[in-house]
Amino acid sequence: MPELPEVETVVRGLRPHLVGRTIASVDQRRRDLREKFPARFAARLEGQRITGVERRAKYILIHLADGNVLVVHLGMTGQLVIGAKPNALGLHDHVVIALDDGRVMRFNDVRRFGLMDIVPAAALTTHKRFRGIGPEPLAAAFGGAVLENAFKGRKGPIKAALLDQRHVAGIGNIYACEALYLARISPRRRTGTIRRERAASLASAIRTVLEKAVAAGGSSARDYVNANGEQGLFQTEWVVYDQEGEPCPSCRAPIKRIVQSGRSTFYCPKCQR
Ligand SMILES: [Zn+2]
Numbered sequence: 001m002p003e004l005p006e007v008e009t010v011v012r013g014l015r016p017h018l019v020g021r022t023i024a025s026v027d028q029r030r031r032d033l034r035e036k037f038p039a040r041f042a043a044r045l046e047g048q049r050i051t052g053v054e055r056r057a058k059y060i061l062i063h064l065a066d067g068n069v070l071v072v073h074l075g076m077t078g079q080l081v082i083g084a085k086p087n088a089l090g091l092h093d094h095v096v097i098a099l100d101d102g103r104v105m106r107f108n109d110v111r112r113f114g115l116m117d118i119v120p121a122a123a124l125t126t127h128k129r130f131r132g133i134g135p136e137p138l139a140a141a142f143g144g145a146v147l148e149n150a151f152k153g154r155k156g157p158i159k160a161a162l163l164d165q166r167h168v169a170g171i172g173n174i175y176a177c178e179a180l181y182l183a184r185i186s187p188r189r190r191t192g193t194i195r196r197e198r199a200a201s202l203a204s205a206i207r208t209v210l211e212k213a214v215a216a217g218g219s220s221a222r223d224y225v226n227a228n229g230e231q232g233l234f235q236t237e238w239v240v241y242d243q244e245g246e247p248c249p250s251c252r253a254p255i256k257r258i259v260q261s262g263r264s265t266f267y268c269p270k271c272q273r
Helices: 004-018 041-045 144-151 158-163 173-182 196-215
Strands: 023-028 050-056 059-064 068-073 078-083 093-099 104-109 115-120 256-260 263-267
Touching: 004 050, 004 059, 004 078, 004 104, 004 196, 023 041, 041 115, 068 078, 144 158, 144 196, 158 173, 173 196, 173 263
Parallel strands: none
Antiparallel strands: 023 093, 050 059, 059 068, 068 115, 078 104, 093 104, 256 263
């Protein structure tokens, strides 16, 4: 499932191709993905100039000149790829957006957990999809104080708290495991006990892991590709994620796998306390 670095990589890849272009036509080939498309989806996009492309949590936001935003979520297997008009469309190409320069942007999604919506830009912070989402970990204001405040009094394990989008936006299973390892914090540790220096070191570990992953173009565990259809490389840099039984690079103890809230957690039982 694409997490923040993968979505950020798609956004950075799309931006130079999309900003300033006008949407010539939209071929909507299904009535729904994870949810129904909004009413008059194609008609509301056609003829609109694209004024910006940004990311909020795991959402891609394509701003339009009329003040609306095309919101895209990649779900589990979604791909948003830009390129020349293909001779034939694939079975899972659900939306094809043609641009005024002759190129097309295809939304391909095998499992159809992705979604597309149109939301007014003025409602982005209050809309149901966005109002509960926590701070962006790559924003300047993010740091130990933000985390300590979010974690205060919470009893569950820290791993689960990191996956909760109300605390930090965009972190999923892979980057939660990697950040906890880097901060030397056990994934089972009670959330509310992470304060001051440890909260600061976790905040800095989250940023480091996410920035390195963005620099590597994200992780391509399964289906993820960037806006040009290329895979990311960060999966080769996973230190603990999916490394069960491999030696910890720091202490050589075998990396352990446990299941928390139904998801695999990978960590070093010696280094992480
Ligand atoms: Zn270790």
